[in-house]
Amino acid sequence: MRRPWGAGLAVAALLVLTVMDLAQHYDVPVAAVLALAIARALSLSLSWLRPRAAVAVSLVTTAVMAALTTPVSPSEPWPWGTTSAFGHSLVIAIAGARGLGRRELVGWWVATQALGVVALGLAPDRGSWPGLITMTVLSGVAVVVGDLLRSRAETNRRLVEQETISKAERAERERLQERARIARELHDVVAHHLSVVVVRADSAPHRLPDVPDAVREEFTGIANEARASLTEMRRVLRLLREPVEQPETGPQPGLDQVAELVESTRRAGADVRLVSDVPTGLDPAVELTAYRVVQEGLSNAVRHALHAPVEVAVRRTAGELEVIVQNEKPPRPVVPAPGSGHGLTGMRERVALVDGTVSTGPTPEGGYLVRAFIPVAEEVESADHGLGG
Numbered sequence: 001m002r003r004p005w006g007a008g009l010a011v012a013a014l015l016v017l018t019v020m021d022l023a024q025h026y027d028v029p030v031a032a033v034l035a036l037a038i039a040r041a042l043s044l045s046l047s048w049l050r051p052r053a054a055v056a057v058s059l060v061t062t063a064v065m066a067a068l069t070t071p072v073s074p075s076e077p078w079p080w081g082t083t084s085a086f087g088h089s090l091v092i093a094i095a096g097a098r099g100l101g102r103r104e105l106v107g108w109w110v111a112t113q114a115l116g117v118v119a120l121g122l123a124p125d126r127g128s129w130p131g132l133i134t135m136t137v138l139s140g141v142a143v144v145v146g147d148l149l150r151s152r153a154e155t156n157r158r159l160v161e162q163e164t165i166s167k168a169e170r171a172e173r174e175r176l177q178e179r180a181r182i183a184r185e186l187h188d189v190v191a192h193h194l195s196v197v198v199v200r201a202d203s204a205p206h207r208l209p210d211v212p213d214a215v216r217e218e219f220t221g222i223a224n225e226a227r228a229s230l231t232e233m234r235r236v237l238r239l240l241r242e243p244v245e246q247p248e249t250g251p252q253p254g255l256d257q258v259a260e261l262v263e264s265t266r267r268a269g270a271d272v273r274l275v276s277d278v279p280t281g282l283d284p285a286v287e288l289t290a291y292r293v294v295q296e297g298l299s300n301a302v303r304h305a306l307h308a309p310v311e312v313a314v315r316r317t318a319g320e321l322e323v324i325v326q327n328e329k330p331p332r333p334v335v336p337a338p339g340s341g342h343g344l345t346g347m348r349e350r351v352a353l354v355d356g357t358v359s360t361g362p363t364p365e366g367g368y369l370v371r372a373f374i375p376v377a378e379e380v381e382s383a384d385h386g387l388g389g
């Protein structure tokens with residue numbers, strides 16, 4: 001709760017308004033007025049801390065209030081007084097924003113309407129059927145508002161998590177790029193000179209006339225030592241070019257978790273579909289890269305086009321993996337959520353590390369397309385080729 005004073009003010013205002021509403025418009029004992037007002041305020045105060053309990057307390061309070069009150073005139077609303085309708089709807093909206101799911105909110109809404117129908121059926125002389133309309137509309141609006149606030153909060157949380165992951169991955173990419181640079185330097189300079197030593201030592205007995213046997217053996221020893229150094233150089237290059245295994249708190253995501261990623265994004269309020277069968281069993285680095293492309297593409301679509309339909313496709317073609325995240329034109333203007341601007345750049349860098357390519361940009365229909373191609377052919381140890389000169 002970011003502003004506790006605002007919540008306290010709302011609870012106090014609801015307490016006072018409930019007392020005034022019951023005392024002026026309904027025939028009810030003073031003690032019952034105070035008890036019902038306190039219960040109404042309690043349900044609102046609970047909505048920030050215990051949303052599910054708050055809705056239950058509010059519904060029970062509303063039912064008891066309808067049972068104990070009798071309108072002083074036919075013009076007064078019953079079974080739902082003004083403070084009952086507004087107070088209960090406010091509790092539903094806050095409970096939704098604090099985490100209650102859409103189905104549960106709808107269930108509470110249905111229970112509220114059923115309670116009103118039962119109340120009018122038991123005491124038709126106290127109110128009329130049109131009196132149920134106010135609660136029906138207000139609580140329905142509360143369900144929609146609560147669900148939208150929950151979806152927005154979950155989306156913002158996911159964006160923050162993505163930003164944190166991106167920062168860690170950028171640091172890891174910088175480290176890997178430095179290791180790759182060192183590997184290139186070793187390959188281009190040291191390995192080249194060792195290869196020259198091998199060639200010259202092997203060819204010296206044939207190029208030079210009258211080479212003594214002792215010198216010939218010395219040249220052979222030099223060539224063998226140089227070859228051994230090249231073998232060690234190849235091992236060092238492989239270590240530099242392969243990521244160092246770090247202790248993980250959990251397994252790295254792969255393509256088998258793309259469907260779960262799409263589903264979690266859908267639960268956050270986005271209209272996203274997986275339109276292809278996702279291949280599995282590929283190299284873990286390729287699968288992790290493809291997963292991150294989908295993750296960043298969905299994050300970008302949610303940030304800039306929350307209500308636009310999004311399609312995700314991961315297909316394996318001849319020798320490469322195609323990853324597509326495409327959203328349609330948003331049905332209405334969207335105010336983009338704040339971001340660092342490094343997401344797409346980081347995605348390109350990650351794909352480049354596995355020799356892939358990424359293209360991004362708007363579509364002719366007004367949407368946005370992210371497409372990546374990642375090689376999936378059998379890995380070839382590049383350090384073993386070309387080191388001999």
